[in-house]
Amino acid sequence: QLQLQESGPGLVKPSETLSLTCTVSGGSISSSGYYWGWIRQPPGKGLEWIGSFYYSGSTYHNPSLKSRVTISVDTSKNQFSLRLSSVTAADTAMYYCARHVDSGAYSPQHYWGQGTLVTVSS
Amino acid sequence: SYVLTQPPSVSVAPGTTARITCGGNNIGSKSVHWYQQKPGQAPVLVIYYDTDRPSGIPERFSGSNPGNTATLTINRVEAGDEADYYCQVWDSSSDHVVFGGGTKLTVL
Numbered sequence: 001q002l003q004l005q006e007s008g009p010g011l012v013k014p015s016e017t018l019s020l021t022c023t024v025s026g027g028s029i030s031s032s033g034y035y036w037g038w039i040r041q042p043p044g045k046g047l048e049w050i051g052s053f054y055y056s057g058s059t060y061h062n063p064s065l066k067s068r069v070t071i072s073v074d075t076s077k078n079q080f081s082l083r084l085s086s087v088t089a090a091d092t093a094m095y096y097c098a099r100h101v102d103s104g105a106y107s108p109q110h111y112w113g114q115g116t117l118v119t120v121s122s
Numbered sequence: 123s124y125v126l127t128q129p130p131s132v133s134v135a136p137g138t139t140a141r142i143t144c145g146g147n148n149i150g151s152k153s154v155h156w157y158q159q160k161p162g163q164a165p166v167l168v169i170y171y172d173t174d175r176p177s178g179i180p181e182r183f184s185g186s187n188p189g190n191t192a193t194l195t196i197n198r199v200e201a202g203d204e205a206d207y208y209c210q211v212w213d214s215s216s217d218h219v220v221f222g223g224g225t226k227l228t229v230l
Contacts, residue, residue, distance in 0.1 A: 039165075047157070047165065047208055049219035060217050063123070096164055105219075106212030108155035110176065112164040 002026040004097050004113035012091075012120050018084040022097030022113060023077075030055045030075040035100035035107065038071065038082045040093040041115075048093075050082065052105050060105050087120045094118075124213040126222035133228040140196040142225045144209030147190070152211040154192040156185060159224075160205045168207075169194060196227075204229045 008020035022036075029036060037052030051061040051071050061069050070083040084091060094117050098109035127145040134140045144154060154172050157165035167176050169185035172192065182197045196203055209222040 046224040047159075047210075047221045049221060052219070060219075062218055063216060101167070101170060105217070106153065106214070108157075108167050108170045108210060109165075110167050110170075112166075115164055 002099065002111045004099065004111060006095060006097050006113045006116040008095075008116060008118070010117060010119060012087055012118060013122050014088055014120055015086055018082070018087050018091060018118055018120070020082045020095055020097075020116065020118070021079050022081070023079050024099075025078070027099075028075075029073060029078055029080060033103045035103065035105050036073075036080055037098055037100065037109065039096045039098060039109065039112075041096070042090075042093045050084075050095075052100065053080070054103070054105070058105070089120050092118065092120045123216060124211070124220050126209055126211060126220055128207075128209060128222040128225045130223070131226045131228065133230055134199050135230045136201060137198055140199050140203070140227055142194040142196075142207050142209075142227065144192040144194070144222050145190060146192075146211065149192050149211065150187055150189045152187075152214075154185065154187045155210045156183075156194045157208045157210065158203075158205045159208065165208065199227075199229055201229050203227060 003025045005023045035052045038050040053059040068085045073080040094115040096115045097113045099111040101107040101110045156169040159165040172187040
């Protein structure tokens with residue numbers, strides 16, 4: 001059974017960089033033929049897509065976040081990471097990692113981690 | 123950028139049919155996906171590519187996307203269906219995912 005688990009600091013100071021890691025078990029990022037990605041949800045608000053990638057290199061980002069977002073993958077550890085720079089209080093959210101249904105970035109996210117809450121505050 | 127519009131809330135009695143809409147410009151030309159999210163939980167995919175149902179999702183859940191409004195239909199609504207529901211599409215003009223604002227389904 002595929003499982004995803006987010007990890008990282010729960011508190012980040014304004015203007016600093018948010019860094020999260022998603023550890024995948026029960027399947028391999030590099031041999032799976034799926035897109036993987038990040039979604040966030042501010043408290044009490046809706047879902048916001050951050051970005052998605054294919055292990056071989058194709059990456060898509062939310063245009064509203066693109067200049068601040070870096071998504072990277074470590075296939076040796078079966079993990080992928082999110083870095084969001086210059087954070088503000090507006091970046092306070094539950095952050096989810098997820099695997100898409102298939103090898104299209106246009107496909108929906110089928111498997112989700114439980115999410116990790118990141119608060120931006122001094 | 124592409125915008126998806128959902129009603130903030132829908133209320134139905136148990137045993138009846140709930141219909142949650144998702145509007146967007148020429149949405150019928152896109153594939154629509156639907157998620158269910160219960161409080162404190164990650165979203166769950168309930169309908170994808172307009173009408174497909176993932177394994178484990180009851181047949182009571184169905185989707186349609188004939189024109190300018192996509193619809194998630196839940197037949198014989200149960201108390202356990204109370205949740206927030208989100209629609210999602212891929213905006214091919216700018217290559218990114220778009221979510222609707224979400225609809226809170228209340229089972230009276």
